[in-house]
Amino acid sequence: MTRRAEQVEETRQRIVDAAVEVHGTLGPSAGSISAIAERAGVTRLTVYRHFPDDEALFAACSAHWLAGQHPPDPAAWAAIDDPARRLETGLTDLYRFYRDGQPMLTNIYRDKAALPAGSRSGLEANDAAIADLLAAPFDGAAERRRLVRALVGHATSFWTWRSLCVDHDLTQAQAVAAMTDLVLRSGR
Missing domain, CATH: 1.10.357 (Tetracycline Repressor; domain 2)
Structure with a gap:
């Protein structure tokens, strides 16, 4: 993977981590794109470049959080x-x-x-x-x-x-x- 691709992936992961943190502490209703961007240390535009809508961001956030859980079977x-x-x-x-x-x-x-x-x-x-x-x-x-x-x-x-x-x-x-x-x- 090139250094640029690694940086893009690192930024995406910081955004997902920030979304998990914001949703886990404040909740989705208070989890604005601005709050997530600030927590990730990026601009709102950067968040939208990685996640074009709330659905995509929430899906990535959910998948990341669930990966750390032991869901019911x-x-x-x-x-x-x-x-x-x-x-x-x-x-x-x-x-x-x-x-x-x-x-x-x-x-x-x-x-x-x-x-x-x-x-x-x-x-x-x-x-x-x-x-x-x-x-x-x-x-x-x-x-x-x-x-x-x-x-x-x-x-x-x-x-x-x-x-x-x-x-x-x-x-x-x-x-x-x-x-x-x-x-x-x-x-x-």
Whole structure:
């Protein structure tokens, strides 16, 4: 790689690092291009040269942040046929991810309306897919399935985890047990 190409890549990485820092501390709604440029030590024009729009910058920021995380593994949960075990395993994995990524995830979910449209719809689709996967093994009448899906959607919500584990100081195990019990009791 030529020295010029290395400098371009270094500048791009400084911008991405700055975006992760700004989004993780201030949140996306306060993460203006100016704030990111200042943190990266570049001009706004330089940011736009590397990332032509907010969607591209947010995607690079998200990919970089996620690369440093241990995301949940829905494929492993899908292999579990027993509804209660799948739900408990999935919530345990999901709540661990929420705990480990709490500062960034709090800002992302708080500022969800300010996210670029594609990123916002991707986040919503991912959240819905997780809830659908954990609710899928439950069978029964349509009304029962609707209730179970609503409760699983509530249980998988970042804000539910935050309320139980941060605001009310439950352990992860207590929160998982409470949400699993709620779904199982209501789904009977």
